[in-house]
Amino acid sequence: MLIDAHAHCRGPLEGDDPWAQDRLFVEAMDAVGIDIAVVSNLSTPRPATPEGFQKCNRDMLSALKEFRGRFWGYAYVNSGYTKEALADIERCLEADEDCIGVKLYNEYFISDPVVRPVIEKCIELDVPILQHAGHSQVNTSSQPFISDGGHVTKVSREYPEAKIICGHLGGGGDWEWAIKALRDSSPSVGADTSGSVTDEGLIEYAIEVMGADRLYFACDMSVTAGAGKFMSAKMSDDDRGKIASGNFLRLVGREA
């Protein structure tokens, strides 16, 4: 079984075929053998307003219904709106059992105190947080509050029980920095392999430093990049099974 732990849905869009974009993605999933994609909808100007992320989450819940059995969901919130964020997390998780976690983007570093109520809510509900992340030396002004592995590790020392996925090791930043920064995070912290960067050795280095138990297969919509690097990376069959789906199923308490 192959679970893409970091993906996005777009619909329903205006027009004759509101699910056309998502259907293309499902066709790509079929082509490379992805059984389930865990999606969030980020189709709103950011930093997101409550109205913005609430609309995203309504659309995400619609997508779960439209593609039942192929999509699971993350509720996306801006932690700066504490009351609305907590309410929308609860609303989404109650609305659909296939909504299994929370997505945070770049409005705040995950180590910012404003994010604490969201982290505590996720601990209370026992659901994972997928954190958009990257560590780069360039264009830092474009995402001034993007979290990196260091921020995630810092949070995990304060909340060792928090289930956090550091997003897209191959998302374009310095992946060696990210992997090393996550080495001493709590055991409940992991990272996904997604992103367009397909540098040889990325996944093997993550296994070496972080261990295979904390890694999650993902594409973040770069389907051939994500599936292709997982196909090429050298690892034991046991580790491949864990990263493909075993670790994620364990994280969300589900069976294959």
Add this chain to the structure above:
Amino acid sequence: MMIFDSNAYLGHWFARQIRHNTAPELVALMDENGIDKACVGSLAAIMYRNSQRGNEELLREIADHRDRLVPFGVINPAYADWEHDLDWCLNEMGAKGIRMYPQYHGYKVLDPLAHELCQACGERGLAVTLLHRQVDYRQSHWMVDAPDLALDDIAQLCSEHPDVNFIILEGAGFAGSRFIKEAETLPGNSYIEISRSSVFMGKEMKTLIDTLGAERVLFGTGIPMKYPGPALLKMQHVETSKQNKKKIFGENLAKLLGV
């Protein structure tokens, strides 16, 4: 079906460790992935002040693997004595082409130096390679600033040297560039490698095939800097005929280089 990789390397890269970067290791990686031949350039030569030393290392490295590895020299036209190095690449190394790196060598794609190098390659029958990027800009080393080249600048350079064959590696975003928008009027002397092309949602690879013709599309992986899997998956799933896949996998490059 012959698989001929237009985008491969040997040697050390300054910013991170590269595995499988000796000739025996690269050939073993090619064997694992069914790749018959590969065009290789020296990674070290890109950042050496004197790139020629990297070319010399490459020649020694591939000595026992000439049947599998086709050398490309790295030429910096801003460095002393480059014409000598170019002749050495042609006559001593047996290069089929060169790779030029304006983004690392301190000149612009449309500077006179670039034109001089292209003209010299044309006179010698050597293909000219440009890389839209060598690595993703977001993972730049803090000491080196090498943004992606502008595809429209590359298209302009190609158009001004219609007698030279250009190989464009590691490119993406062609649909919005002159390569596609002005495909009918630009000379057909550019060949596009597919390791960063989309085949599913964006379908850029199909656009390249439909607009430029399959004859101008080349298979490439970026090994050993990149995993080979993504490029192989793209070839598996691109919407085109078996005949076109055969051309892209190897026939086009073999014909282009006379190999």
